[in-house]
Amino acid sequence: MAELAKLTATVAHLEQIVHDDGLCDRLHEGLVADAQLRHRVEEALRRANLRLQGAGSISESLATTGFDLAIAHIGCQLNIWTTLVIQAPTAVEADALAATAGVDGALMLRLLRYGAAHDMVKQVDRTTFRASKGTERLAKPSVKDAILVSVDMLAPMALSFPAYLESIKRAEPDDPNNTAWTFSIGKGQDMFAYMAARPLYADAFNRHMTFLQENTVPWLHNFPLEQYMDVNKTEDRRVQFCDVAGGNGHQALNVVQKYPTLEGRVVVQDRPDMTFTQHTGVEHVSFDLFQPNPTKGARVYYLRHILHDWPDEQGRTILTHLRAVMENDSVIIVNEMVIRDVDTRHYSTSFDISMAMGFAAKERTDHEWSALFTSAGLKRVDLVEYDPRGMSLQVLTPQ
Ligand SMILES: C[S@@+](CC[C@H](N)C(=O)[O-])C[C@H]1O[C@@H](n2cnc3c(N)ncnc32)[C@H](O)[C@@H]1O
Known part of the structure; x- marks a missing residue:
């Protein structure tokens, strides 16, 4: 069959990639620079694998779903990955690793063999292993x-x-x-x-x-945030950028770094019991998403991965509190997934289900976002998908 011959050639090419570290590295660099292609490769390989499996293979892979996670964790706990990376490029005997980690030698050999079969380490010979790219990542x-x-x-x-x-x-x-x-x-x-x-x-x-942001296209790369802030105004202590429930402030830090001439204040708000990383140029304010917002009249209220943590009722409350402190020239920028109704993908649907499990919340479709914004007295004036996995910026103003 011609199709089988074609598949054989494709597999031979993939095997060549798998066995050639240099080629792998070059391709990896290319994919880091091209998020669209990286996403296509990830989806195509994952889906082709699923499509071509028979029922037996599918039940095997489902039955072993948690194993990679368990072995990766054991490797972290026992410092196997870091030890191999420190020793690299020298290979290490399983017995030596076992002695350092305080583990039985035969068990260590079996853990490493599993690791070698799952791209966590490179097996050199029966009992010797060295760090691979996979080990570097796990470390x-x-x-x-x-x-x-x-x-x-x-x-x-x-x-x-x-x-x-x-x-x-x-x-x-x-x-x-x-x-x-x-x-x-x-x-x-x-x-x-x-x-x-x-x-x-x-x-x-x-x-x-x-x-998380390292694996997506940075939202600030192509988005004209300066359109919504006074980047060059002097002696103005107005809050220009307010990162609402911004965690340890890494997104606000990106803004300060991208706009060094920004004169106004950059604020990160989060729970009072949250520990913050101090960043130069970024102020921290304790607040509660469900109480009136203490930062009035900011130019930009920015929410990344916040509304997806809450069902619609709570999402509406959060937005209504922001709506109440906006000035005429304020905007809300929502940095979230806009999930597709059809032709759905692994990344977005996994996030959606994890939001259902963790928070009784969800990733929203375009229609669901619009309905939520409208119900909070807001209208969407811009929507930009900046990452092929559906991460998008939505700009909102009062209705
Ligand atoms: C998923 S994290 C997102 C953090 C940050 N925006 C980011 O993109 O990295 C959700 C954040 O909401 C904060 N949060 C949760 N409940 C809150 C509440 N009731 N009031 C204020 N912040 C809250 C958490 O502390 C956490 O930092």
């Missing part, structure tokens, strides 16, 4: 943070989702006080309050939120 603090949050928080929450849905009689989740999270790990406490009481997770989560 990055940001990846370690994501693994920790996933193992201790997200994965257990996801596995409780079926039982939780039964407990709410299969309704669409819409109560932020009763979510798969509060039902399982949170034991009644919402995720933000849970993390605020546990700095290990709050810090990892905040660093993860900062890291």
